[in-house]
Amino acid sequence: MSSIPPPRADAGSAEADLALLRGVLDAAPTRVCVVSRDRRYLYVNRDFADFAGRPAETILGLTTRELVGEAVAAQLDPHADRALAGEVVTIEGWIDYRRNGRRFIAWTFTPFAGPLGAALAEAGRGPEQPHGAFILFMRDLTESKQREEEAAANRDRLRAILEGVADGVNIVGADARLVLANAGFLRMYDFPPELGRPGTPLADFVRNRLHRADLRPDEDPAAAEEALVQARVAAIMARPPGRWEEARPDGRVIEGRTERLPDGTLVNTYSDLTLRREAERARRASRDALRRHERLSAIASLLGGVAHEINNPLAVVAAQSLLLAEEAEGTPMAARAEKVRLAAERCGRIVASLLASARQKPPKRDRVDMADAVEAGLDLVAEVAQAAGILVTTEIAPGLPPIRGDADQLAHLVGNLVGNARAALAGQARDAPPAIRVRLQEVAKGLELRVEDNGPGVPPALRERIFDPFFTTRQDGGGTGIGLALCRTIAKAHGGSIAVEAAPGGGAAFVVRLPVAGPGR
Template sequence: MSSTPLPNPEAMPDAGPDGGPDAGADVALLRGVLDSAPARVCVVSRDRRYIYVNREFAEFAQRPVEEILGMRTRDLVGEEVAGRLDPHGDRALAGDVVNIEGWIDYRRNGRRFIAWTFTPFRTVAGRRDAFILFMRDLTDQKLREEEAEANRTQLRAILEGIADGVNIVGPDARLVLANPGFLRMYGFPPQLGAPGTPLADFIRHRLRRAELRPEEDPCEPEEALVLRRVADIMTRPPGRLEETRPDGTVIELRTERLPDGTLVNTYSDLTLRRDAERARRASRDALRRNERLSAIASLLAGVAHEINNPLAVVAAQSLLLAEEAEGTPLAERAEKVRRAAERCGRIVASLLASARQKPPKREKVDLRAAVATGLDLTAEVAREAGIEFATDIPPDLPGIRGDADQLAHLVGNLVGNARAALAGTAPQPGWRPRILVRLRAMSDAVELRVADNGPGIPPELRERVFDPFFTTKPDGEGTGVGLSLCRTIAKAHGGSICVEEIPGGGAALVVRLPRPA
């Protein structure tokens, strides 16, 4: 393509007064500069004809320079483009410098984003008969900007819609971005989510809500705590950690560090997941307990079968003995044997019902009588072993509803458990083994307490002692069934059983049974 002729040198500001060789050299230099410029440049006369175009302009127009010069602008760019640009050319002819940019549709080049500068062009005589038009094609840059903005908009929409928290902290310890999920998760006000917020402001907000870490001293000055936390966060290595908030919420924090030191943090609320895991563990534990109780039921069914046959003989013989001894000094003893045989039968049936978790009978029960029945044999055995045995049973206890035989069995088991604990205790000077059975009325329940001054139960075993087949006794001396059945009976009556520590040593097994509404 041939060089573009410039307008009359006398019209150029740098032309010499005589239009001599110096002016020609300046014109040639200017033409070379304009032809090498990455922008499109043209000079348009008042009647809208091209009087100069540089090489970049001609290449964009896809026409030779000679063809463009003298052509009307409308003929080159079309009526629509010319009509849009002409008003700005008029302002340049009036002496204004006009800068505009925007999208425009060219007939040959399609849609482009252009930055235009309209500059007045003065002749030597001072007349403004033309204007210079500089055009920079920013299409690629604008497309990248629009794509980046679209990506940012999409990212903002995603971050605002997710429940997880996200924030980005720059190397200067200032917020770059925080989504609503992060602000909600920690209860931060919306204004803290503004870009540029210092990380220290978030920490101050938490400190003023008394959200201290376990190792932090509440008496330490606030700003010292803030500076230490900011330093900890900004130097924290990438990875995961969990935080339990004061309200019990469990949050998992994942941190990534970019090469420039920027931190990308994501926060997930694990509370529901942890609750679900606990529920699954509880379900598995309940299943195991049910399996163990089923094994107990099978065991007791076999035991009941083996015991019931000789027990029936004992019961029959005791009845005959009571009849024959009637009116003799042995009558009272024979009657006690008969009653004991009948109670043995009821205890076997009660054990079997408890192990199978059958609902107890719902009859009005005199708890004083049920406890007395349970103590009938066990208390005497305890006294024979040298154990001091005491009861504290008030006469005006309210009645409850339940199964008297099961409750008597519960009392017998608790006393037997206390007696076994004392039997394994080494004697100490001035120490005497003691068991206390106490009943007392509460506002909504009746409490049964069986306490001993033995070695006690370690805290880590106070729940396990109620597990089926768990025992602390030596091999061959315990089955681990008694306390498990006690809990089963207590729960079947709508109550509870627990272990309480006694000051000075020993343990108390406490049963609470609800009073009728």
């Protein structure tokens, strides 16, 4: 009460001081009362009387127990005793009033003595003695406390909900400090639990990632750490609302969504899309496999008709070549006639193997000398290529181990690849003469067949599609799109693979890898 001037000595002045004090306290936006040592009300202001629901003059002289009841008075008495002993006591808490129910009050108990205190004591018929009274200031904070508790309960509910969400969630204040982070977010980025405490600077999260060498593609590993930290924090805080993606070092794909509140707070959610992307790839692969199956079925139907049409004249060629070989026996034409006969027989076997390949029937599992299969395949196409002015060379390593499979299908694979190279070289203007090189060598766990040309090559974007059935890069109906698809079918049926890559010096290189036959196989 140091702000109240000391009273003057005359009685009139004391009355004036009391009137002034009452006026000030009645206007104060808080409840004020003066209570004597024997717990009687000496003075109450207007706000206190309104809260009590009684005129002020009917309260004066009552004890605290008579007004508020035994329970409330007993709860406040220990603090009143401390004030009467000369201590200023400030407390706050919930209390249950008989009339007003449960309220959250902030109390200040202040010792009150001296001449003005004596005058108040006399006016209230209380005893006059040092610290014979105390002033009690009460501020009712119930509504603000209820709002605060409701907000805390909402935060707890929100945290409980977010902890049960598998996705990651964090809220970052405009001051770049963490407001909230759920376990899903910490787990997704391998952050330790202590970083999830509210108030953690965003920079601490960035440093943690940098210490684990978890850099973004656009960040320079040689840059100073603090420079990286400040740059990334600035980028995060400036991130516009919307969706974004991040590829993690372990191959996971994280999709983030950012919302910005009016006060600058960022609400970020994170979803792991890895399994979804893998499922999408699996679905695409399944659809592609179904399309390939449908196309191969169409090939089988097509080749069935072709085989029917070819087999009849081919039978005539085979029969006539046999007769020709017999008639030419012992003459200079005998060798040529024999070649015609053998070629006719091989054509018959190739038609049969094409049908088996298109229908995805298992190939024969004979022991095959791949060098012989290469030579047989070249016999079918080499002369045509050489007649077109194309130089065909072969490099076959000696002593190659055998493989298991169908010799006719493998010969067809070789002939088809060489024929494909010949078609790629047809009509191409170049500085060097057109050339095809066929190489067969042993590599780790198998044999490698390479058919290289110095033609235009295959663009990277088409190197996978070129093996799809009916896909062709030739113009004006120059290709059916079947040959390379069958080559892949034959390679896979023999446990191998086929791919296309750039040949040294330009052109295309088709690479076939086949497993060798193991001991006893």
